[in-house]
Amino acid sequence: xxxxxxxxxxxxxxxxxxxxxxxxxxxxxxxxxxxxxxxxxxxxxxxxxxxxxxxxxxxxxxxxxxxxxxxxxxxxxxxxxxxxxxxxxxxxxxxxxxxxxxxxxxxxxxxxxxxxxxxxxxxxxxxxxxxxxxxxxxx
Amino acid sequence: xxxxxxxxxxxxxxxxxxxxxxxxxxxxxxxxxxxxxxxxxxxxxxxxxxxxxxxxxxxxxxxxxxxxxxxxxxxxxxxxxxxxxxxxxxxxxxxxxxxxxxxxxxxxxxxxxxxxxxxxxxxxxxxxxxxxxxxxxxxxxxxxxxxxxxxxxxxx
Numbered sequence: 001x002x003x004x005x006x007x008x009x010x011x012x013x014x015x016x017x018x019x020x021x022x023x024x025x026x027x028x029x030x031x032x033x034x035x036x037x038x039x040x041x042x043x044x045x046x047x048x049x050x051x052x053x054x055x056x057x058x059x060x061x062x063x064x065x066x067x068x069x070x071x072x073x074x075x076x077x078x079x080x081x082x083x084x085x086x087x088x089x090x091x092x093x094x095x096x097x098x099x100x101x102x103x104x105x106x107x108x109x110x111x112x113x114x115x116x117x118x119x120x121x122x123x124x125x126x127x128x129x130x131x132x133x134x135x136x137x138x139x
Numbered sequence: 140x141x142x143x144x145x146x147x148x149x150x151x152x153x154x155x156x157x158x159x160x161x162x163x164x165x166x167x168x169x170x171x172x173x174x175x176x177x178x179x180x181x182x183x184x185x186x187x188x189x190x191x192x193x194x195x196x197x198x199x200x201x202x203x204x205x206x207x208x209x210x211x212x213x214x215x216x217x218x219x220x221x222x223x224x225x226x227x228x229x230x231x232x233x234x235x236x237x238x239x240x241x242x243x244x245x246x247x248x249x250x251x252x253x254x255x256x257x258x259x260x261x262x263x264x265x266x267x268x269x270x271x272x273x274x275x276x277x278x279x280x281x282x283x284x285x286x287x288x289x290x291x292x293x294x295x
Contacts, residue, residue, distance in 0.1 A: 014260030021268040029269065051255050082255050089272050138269035 003063040004037075010068040015048060015085070016055040020066055022089060023135050036131040038062045042075040044132055048082040057132075075128055076121040084108075084117055089136040098133045141291035144247065145179050145207045146195045147223050149288060153209070154221035156284040163280035167216040170277055172270050173233030177209040178226055183240040189293040196293060199223070211281075234266030240294075246282060247290055253282050 004024050010016035040059035047054040056071040057064050092099045099105045111117035142149045181187045190196040208229025212220040242261050245251035256262040
């Protein structure tokens with residue numbers, strides 16, 4: 001059973017609670033994605049710059065503790081506006097991979113190439129990014 | 140004439156605005172995921188006092204009531220029922236969004252986007268988040284419907 005919890009410092013961080021619920025409920029709906037959680041290792045930061053809210057998922061192969069703020073060293077740091085964070089979770093998974101060819105996928109690529117979505121660590125940790133995208137995806 | 144928030148008259152007007160909002164009709168067309176309740180905590184002492192003096196709200200607020208629930212029965216882009224409920228009843232809804240008076244007032248005045256408010260911890264959401272994420276546009280249109288009501292805020 002996967003363990004996803006909020007650290008006490010993240011109790012007032014609404015986004016942290018939403019990410020915890022999103023991953024937990026996605027895992028309940030897609031049990032096959034538990035293998036992604038078990039493979040996650042390292043810190044992943046999410047920064048919603050327009051509302052000045054940030055968090056870090058500290059992942060240790062099967063468990064995730066979500067902290068308030070950015071906790072380096074992070075393998076991935078996803079920085080974008082709050083609206084786009086939810087958009088990331090609407091990316092469809094096709095054949096086990098995020099689909100960047102449908103409308104949502106193209107919009108996300110547009111954000112990435114337009115500089116409105118920044119993913120530091122994208123080139124160094126593409127597998128990690130794919131796994132966290134699968135855990136976030138509501139489809 | 141402006142309708143005091145959160146009176147039963149305001150809730151009835153809310154139902155009308157939802158059902159006359161073509162954007163919600165479209166974005167909520169596939170909604171078949173159950174009821175949504177809004178919980179308004181009357182945590183602002185000034186607003187609570189003024190509400191007790193308001194000719195409409197004073198008749199509807201119970202003496203010990205410090206929160207009001209708004210129950211929305213939504214199905215395929217239509218609001219079938221909107222009614223005032225207790226907090227206990229509101230908590231039985233499939234999805235519950237709760238917040239204090241000042242937060243809801245900011246939402247209705249379009250000063251606070253509800254989704255951003257949730258991310259900032261200003262509003263709390265209870266329910267299946269993946270479902271809500273798939274219907275973010277519908278949620279925004281629902282809120283937009285509320286902002287179309289000529290609302291009277293009792294503390295102003």
